Amino acid sequence: MPLRVHAQVGASTIIAPEFPEARLREALAELGPAVRLSYGRTEEEFEAALAEAEVLLLAGQAPLHDLRRRAPRLRWISHTSAGVEWLLALDLPPEITLTNASGTHEPKAAEFALMAVLMLNNHVPHLVTSQRAHRWDPRSAGTVEGKTALILGMGALGGGAAGALKRQGMRVIGNSRSGRPHPAADVMTRGRAFRDHLHEADFLIIALPLTPETHGLIGRAELDRLPRHAGVVNIGRGEQLDAAALAAKLADGSLGGAVLDALPQEPLRADSPLWDAPNLIVTAHCGLYAPGDYGRRCLEAFRANLIRWLAGETLRQVVRRDLGY
Ligand SMILES: NC(=O)c1ccc[n+]([C@@H]2O[C@H](COP(=O)([O-])OP(=O)(O)OC[C@H]3O[C@@H](n4cnc5c(N)ncnc54)[C@H](OP(=O)(O)O)[C@@H]3O)[C@@H](O)[C@H]2O)c1
Numbered sequence: 001m002p003l004r005v006h007a008q009v010g011a012s013t014i015i016a017p018e019f020p021e022a023r024l025r026e027a028l029a030e031l032g033p034a035v036r037l038s039y040g041r042t043e044e045e046f047e048a049a050l051a052e053a054e055v056l057l058l059a060g061q062a063p064l065h066d067l068r069r070r071a072p073r074l075r076w077i078s079h080t081s082a083g084v085e086w087l088l089a090l091d092l093p094p095e096i097t098l099t100n101a102s103g104t105h106e107p108k109a110a111e112f113a114l115m116a117v118l119m120l121n122n123h124v125p126h127l128v129t130s131q132r133a134h135r136w137d138p139r140s141a142g143t144v145e146g147k148t149a150l151i152l153g154m155g156a157l158g159g160g161a162a163g164a165l166k167r168q169g170m171r172v173i174g175n176s177r178s179g180r181p182h183p184a185a186d187v188m189t190r191g192r193a194f195r196d197h198l199h200e201a202d203f204l205i206i207a208l209p210l211t212p213e214t215h216g217l218i219g220r221a222e223l224d225r226l227p228r229h230a231g232v233v234n235i236g237r238g239e240q241l242d243a244a245a246l247a248a249k250l251a252d253g254s255l256g257g258a259v260l261d262a263l264p265q266e267p268l269r270a271d272s273p274l275w276d277a278p279n280l281i282v283t284a285h286c287g288l289y290a291p292g293d294y295g296r297r298c299l300e301a302f303r304a305n306l307i308r309w310l311a312g313e314t315l316r317q318v319v320r321r322d323l324g325y
Contacts, residue, residue: 002036004038004055005056006040008062015060043062067096077098085210099305099318105289106157107290108288109157110161117205117233120258121203121231123139123257124257125280129279146170148200149161149205150194151185153176153207154175154185155176158207173189175189206240206241209236209325212324218232223249229256234258236262238260243264260282260283
């Protein structure tokens with residue numbers, strides 16, 4: 001019996017063009033008759049496929065309530081995002097394995113973090129703010145060599161960022177839940193111990209999954225511990241950083257600048273004060289997306305996992321529901 005795999009691509013997701021049916025069929029062609037693929041874009045197609053589906057590849061969102069009844073054979077959901085907090089909030093049946101796209105963004109995360117740090121180091125947020133105000137206000141900097149980046153989250157995103165910054169001769173203090181050593185980190189810290197190093201950070205980079213532990217992790221008290229010249233980068237999730245406190249510190253000059261790819265509401269409302277916060281650059285949650293490459297990397301990882309699944313081997317990119325990532 002072929003494995004029944006259904007691919008569902010949410011209509012509203014900006015990554016939908018990455019997953020056309022032909023590309024999926026081509027990606028799975030080498031598996032031959034071992035896999036039977038169905039493909040859907042609408043809720044009707046999704047509902048029709050659920051009764052038989054054993055594996056669901058999901059891009060964007062789909063109605064996932066009451067899965068035991070609607071999808072009795074479903075055993076694995078593979079999602080094409082790295083952050084799957086909304087899926088975990090649905091309380092999926094425990095017999096369903098959940099995998100994510102962690103790793104897919106790594107090369108782009110490395111470049112984006114390097115770009116953001118170089119922008120902050122060279123006062124680009126300040127220069128852009130001055131330009132908008134028609135103000136000639138030069139500010140220069142030395143290179144980043146020898147400066148310190150504190151990186152919260154040392155997985156695919158943070159680890160990629162650490163490698164890129166290390167190659168510029170920077171000092172990297174990493175932070176993770178486990179505190180496991182990382183080849184690109186000079187120092188590793190564990191859990192909340194990062195707070196003891198905030199005063200050393202020329203740059204703070206947030207690259208964390210959203211979990212109960214990381215929600216609201218960086219508030220006014222943590223920002224106050226950073227040096228006045230420090231720059232903040234958030235490529236994780238907006239809920240991890242008190243953006244209002246950040247904006248207040250940027251406005252009174254007690255922080256250097258910030259680059260936020262992840263925002264507290266997305267899209268940011270037109271009346272949000274963050275748009276006008278000085279020395280702040282907002283990148284609309286598009287900084288880590290590499291068009292074309294993203295879909296290719298996701299499908300390669302999914303195909304490799306399907307081969308493992310068919311062979312009865314352990315999957316990669318499995319989400320630990322007890323940890324929330
Ligand atoms: N801006 C974007 O477009 C974009 C793109 C992709 C992802 N994201 C967000 O970035 C998140 C991270 O992605 P990833 O692929 O790097 O995830 P990942 O590979 O799973 O890495 C997560 C890292 O966070 C650490 N961590 C988890 N909880 C922690 C805690 N309470 N304190 C300290 N460290 C903690 C983990 O520690 P251990 O190493 O000890 O497990 C790990 O190093 C995603 O969940 C998503 O929300 C954003």
